[in-house]
Structures are given as C-alpha cells and as structure tokens.
Amino acid sequence: MPLNRRAFLHAAGLSATAAALTGCGGAHTTSPPRASGSAGAAHKLIGFPGLARKLSGPLVTPDKPGYHLARRSFNPLFDNRTPAAIAQCRRIEDVQACVAAAAAAGAPIAARSGGHSYAGYSTPDGALVADLSGLSSVLVNADGTAVIGAGARLIDIYTALGGAGRCLPAGTCPSVGIAGLTLGGGVGVVSRKYGLTCDRLVSATVVTADGTSRTVSASADPDLFWALRGGGGGNFGIVTSLTFDTVPAPQLTVFLLGFPAGAVPDVLGGWQDWIISMPDELSANCHIIGGSPPSCTVIGCYIGSARGLNPLLSGLIGRIGSQPTLRTVAEHGYLDGMRYFAGCSAKSAAECHDQASGRHWNREAFVASSRVLTAPVADPAQISSVFDGRTVFVIIDGLGGAISRVTSADTAFPHRGALALMQIYLRTSPADRAAAASSVVQMRDQLTGVVGGGAYVNYIDHTLPNWAHAYYGDNLTRLRQAAQRYDPDRLFTFPQAIANS
Numbered sequence: 001m002p003l004n005r006r007a008f009l010h011a012a013g014l015s016a017t018a019a020a021l022t023g024c025g026g027a028h029t030t031s032p033p034r035a036s037g038s039a040g041a042a043h044k045l046i047g048f049p050g051l052a053r054k055l056s057g058p059l060v061t062p063d064k065p066g067y068h069l070a071r072r073s074f075n076p077l078f079d080n081r082t083p084a085a086i087a088q089c090r091r092i093e094d095v096q097a098c099v100a101a102a103a104a105a106g107a108p109i110a111a112r113s114g115g116h117s118y119a120g121y122s123t124p125d126g127a128l129v130a131d132l133s134g135l136s137s138v139l140v141n142a143d144g145t146a147v148i149g150a151g152a153r154l155i156d157i158y159t160a161l162g163g164a165g166r167c168l169p170a171g172t173c174p175s176v177g178i179a180g181l182t183l184g185g186g187v188g189v190v191s192r193k194y195g196l197t198c199d200r201l202v203s204a205t206v207v208t209a210d211g212t213s214r215t216v217s218a219s220a221d222p223d224l225f226w227a228l229r230g231g232g233g234g235n236f237g238i239v240t241s242l243t244f245d246t247v248p249a250p251q252l253t254v255f256l257l258g259f260p261a262g263a264v265p266d267v268l269g270g271w272q273d274w275i276i277s278m279p280d281e282l283s284a285n286c287h288i289i290g291g292s293p294p295s296c297t298v299i300g301c302y303i304g305s306a307r308g309l310n311p312l313l314s315g316l317i318g319r320i321g322s323q324p325t326l327r328t329v330a331e332h333g334y335l336d337g338m339r340y341f342a343g344c345s346a347k348s349a350a351e352c353h354d355q356a357s358g359r360h361w362n363r364e365a366f367v368a369s370s371r372v373l374t375a376p377v378a379d380p381a382q383i384s385s386v387f388d389g390r391t392v393f394v395i396i397d398g399l400g401g402a403i404s405r406v407t408s409a410d411t412a413f414p415h416r417g418a419l420a421l422m423q424i425y426l427r428t429s430p431a432d433r434a435a436a437a438s439s440v441v442q443m444r445d446q447l448t449g450v451v452g453g454g455a456y457v458n459y460i461d462h463t464l465p466n467w468a469h470a471y472y473g474d475n476l477t478r479l480r481q482a483a484q485r486y487d488p489d490r491l492f493t494f495p496q497a498i499a500n501s
C-alpha cells in the first residue's frame with residue numbers, strides 16, 4: 001500500500017508539525033513581502049560601478065521592481081533585509097565580476113545558493129548578494145560522477161540523479177541549496193550508508209577573494225578542499241560548482257513509528273542504544289514534539305526490503321518496552337523515497353520544483369538552534385523534561401555508520417564520533433519572533449548541561465556562545481589558517497565567519 005504521509009501524520013495527531021517532520025516549509029508566499037520603508041533606506045547605498053554591464057543576468061538594486069522578490073530567503077523573518085544589490089549569476093565570470101566589484105567598493109559580499117541560512121547570512125543588509133540560482137545544472141557522467149551547479153536545489157538534484165539511476169546522500173528538504181548544505185557537511189536519510197554530502201565531494205570550483213576561479217580537490221589546493229567539506233558556507237570563497245561521486249540508486253523502505261505522549265524517555269532511551277548497533281543500511285531519527293508531556297516518533301528508512309527492516313524495528317520496540325500507537329512501513333524506489341521525505345509524493349515534479357524554488361516557493365518562518373549528542377545520555381528523562389510544556393519540534397538525526405568511519409581531522413566536519421545531531425526548531429511569525437527566539441535559547445542552554453556544547457554549523461545560530469568551537473571543535477585552527485590564506489583581507493565576512501572567530 002502506498003504510504004500516505006498526510007494520512008499517517010493526521011492519524012498520529014501530528015498534522016500541525018507535518019511540514020517540520022520532513023524539515024520543510026509549509027507556508028506559501030506568492031506575493032512580495034511588504035517593505036518596512038524604502039528598501040535600503042536604513043543602510044548607506046553602495047554602488048557597484050560597471051558591474052551590471054559585466055553580468056549575464058540582472059543586477060537587482062533596491063530601485064528595481066523585482067527587488068522584493070529577488071531578496072527573499074527561505075525564512076520570511078528575513079524579508080526586510082536590505083542588500084545593496086542582488087546579482088543573478090549565470091556564469092563563473094559573473095561571480096568573478098561580483099567579487100571584484102565588492103572588493104573595489106569595500107562592500108560586504110555573500111553567496112546565496114538555496115537561501116536557507118538560519119541566520120540569514122546569505123542576505124545581509126548592505127551587501128552585494130551573488131545569487132547562484134542561475135547556476136543549477138545537474139550533469140551525470142558515465143563514470144557515476146555528477147557535476148552540480150552551486151545553486152541547484154535538492155529536489156531537482158534527486159530528480160536528475162534518480163532519473164539516471166544514481167544517488168547522492170543529502171538532506172530531505174526540497175528547496176535546500178546544494179552548496180550551503182555541502183559546505184557545512186550535509187546529513188540525510190542515507191548518510192549512515194553513504195556518508196555526509198561533503199564526503200562524496202570529489203572537487204569544487206570556487207572563486208576566491210583574489211578573483212581566481214580554482215578547481216580544488218585532494219590534489220589541487222588540498223587545504224581549501226579540506227575546509228570546504230564542513231567548514232561552513234560563506235567562509236573561503238564562492239563555490240560555483242561541485243562534483244560528487246554518486247552511488248547506484250538503492251531501493252528504500254521508509255517507516256514511521258508513533259508513540260503516545262509521555263513515552264519520550266523510554267523511546268529516546270531505547271532508540272539511542274539501538275541505533276548504534278544497527279547496520280549502516282538503517283537510518284532512524286527521533287522526533288520530539290514538545291507538550292505536556294512531550295510525545296515522539298521514530299522516522300527513517302532502510303536500504304533494502306520491508307522484510308529486512310521489520311525485525312530491526314521489532315528490536316527497537318522491544319528495547320522501548322511498549323508498542324507504538326502508529327506503525328507505517330512502505331517500500332519505494334530511490335526517487336520516490338526522496339520525494340516522500342521532501343513532502344512531494346502527491347505532487348508532480350513540476351509542482352514540486354515550483355514550490356522549491358519558483359513562484360510558489362514554500363517558505364517558513366522559524367527560529368532554531370542545535371546541540372550535538374556525543375554519546376547516549378545516562379538519563380533520557382533529562383532531555384524530555386527540557387521540552388515539557390514547550391511548543392517546539394526537535395529533530396534528532398542519528399549519525400554513525402559511514403559518517404563515523406571518516407576521522408574528525410579528515411574533513412572540516414568535526415562531529416564524526418557523535419551519536420546524533422539535535423535540532424530545536426520552532427515555527428513562528430514575525431510578531432512572535434522575539435518570544436520564540438528566547439524560548440529556543442532557553443531550551444538550547446538547558447540542553448548544554450545535559451549533552452554538552454557542540455553544534456552543527458548548518459543549523460547556524462547567531463546567538464550561540466563560543467560558536468566557533470561549538471561548530472568546528474579541534475578543526476578550528478586549521479580552518480582559520482585556510483581563511484587567512486585564501487581571504488587575507490576578509491572580503492567574505494559575516495558575524496560568525498571563521499575569520500572573526
């Protein structure tokens with residue numbers, strides 16, 4: 001029977017968090033946001049003389065009618081950001097022209113691929129934004145490598161790769177950009193088998209602060225190649241394309257187990273001991289929905305058949321000690337499985353593409369933070385109690401498997417030995433933003449006492465104390481050296497840039 005995501009979410013009483021279950025937006029925004037005043041008025045207007053003539057796409061400045069649409073990020077909380085201009089890049093030369101123009105003007109510059117930065121770092125006030133959505137081709141080579149433009153969105157990549165019978169481990173949300181995801185690591189539902197997205201990177205083409213376009217790899221600029229695999233977006237240059245080593249597309253069996261309110265300590269306790277003993281083919285995330293008391297689900301996928309998966313799920317249920325109130329298991333081809341996680345099962349490819357990057361971009365206002373679960377916790381009730389009485393959605397992504405067989409020093413992503421990444425995600429609105437942000441900070445800080453101070457740079461949190469160590473651990477020194485070498489004048493800067501650490 002085909003898995004009907006909406007139906008089971010509804011049955012599980014989870015419809016309010018349906019979008020967040022796949023980590024994707026739910027709100028449609030088709031009309032331009034209202035500006036808080038004259039766009040750009042709060043910041044000194046910076047000009048980029050001659051840049052418009054050098055670009056193959058438009059340079060959208062605040063006086064242009066398309067400005068309000070062009071500056072939008074995934075998160076509507078940043079709709080009032082006022083970049084000096086958005087350069088819609090279609091070629092490497094456009095990116096080089098942007099880098100030169102920003103350097104000449106002494107202006108900040110930021111790359112934007114999918115526009116999902118949690119802190120809005122790809123749409124800074126007063127900056128030149130190099131928008132890479134025009135560089136979004138996906139080319140699958142006969143040897144199984146795929147050359148992907150930096151502005152490609154995940155759903156379009158899955159469509160192209162799936163059509164060619166290939167797979168790249170990457171995130172679930174259809175509109176996330178491949179560049180931001182890869183540069184920070186990239187965790188997905190087949191990562192325990194095939195690694196982080198950055199682990200499949202073979203080479204990347206990047207325009208550095210001196211305007212040079214370099215193709216970096218293990219043998220060319222290896223220190224920059226190392227830094228691009230987990231060192232975080234925006235730090236070392238603007239990536240224009242990425243070449244990945246893909247794998248043959250596997251068959252997937254997806255599942256969801258729903259447990260009643262109050263079961264979180266038992267489920268978390270059972271899950272954390274179970275996941276570390278599971279084969280790489282199995283991924284399972286634990287989702288906690290705040291409340292009084294909180295409830296939770298375990299959702300994931302298995303590379304293989306339902307027959308292979310079911311005994312593994314029985315093992316989990318045995319550890320938890322009580323039966324789930326909801327259990328769904330369904331076999332899918334790879335592309336169908338990824339479309340399911342993207343919330344696209346009931347949509348045509350064109351509809352899903354349009355909602356991931358087009359006129360009907362499915363956006364969502366949220367605040368979020370993260371913590372890293374380095375090892376199983378002694379008392380899972382301590383975690384559950386943090387979310388007691390809270391409105392929040394918590395996604396605990398189990399790591400291990402292939403992710404942990406790369407050492408922390410092999411790439412810039414440091415959390416190789418960790419059990420899981422824990423994301424605290426709260427949907428909100430502009431009016432409730434301050435209260436939501438304060439609630440997230442409280443939950444994050446309470447968790448620090450239970451699980452420690454690590455954090456995932458792709459869930460970047462502009463309020464995080466000691467952020468550089470939290471994101472990069474022992475890799476920070478080498479990352480600072482790479483930033484100093486490739487961007488000595490700090491052209492690529494933002495509040496949590498490595499150069500500012």
Ligand SMILES: Cc1cc2nc3c(=O)[nH]c(=O)nc-3n(C[C@H](O)[C@H](O)[C@H](O)COP(=O)(O)OP(=O)(O)OC[C@H]3O[C@@H](n4cnc5c(N)ncnc54)[C@H](O)[C@@H]3O)c2cc1C
Binds near residue numbers: 025
């Ligand atoms: C709804 C949602 C679901 C998510 N799901 C997952 C998931 O399943 N797994 C996971 O690991 N993460 C996930 N993330 C986190 C995501 O990986 C990060 O937010 C990532 O930074 C987004 O990349 P982007 O290109 O979309 O964002 P952007 O905002 O465009 O970029 C993010 C940062 O990278 C920089 N950057 C962007 N493009 C480039 C480039 N070409 N060269 C250099 N720097 C660049 C930007 O300046 C910015 O600082 C999710 C995020 C959201 C909002």
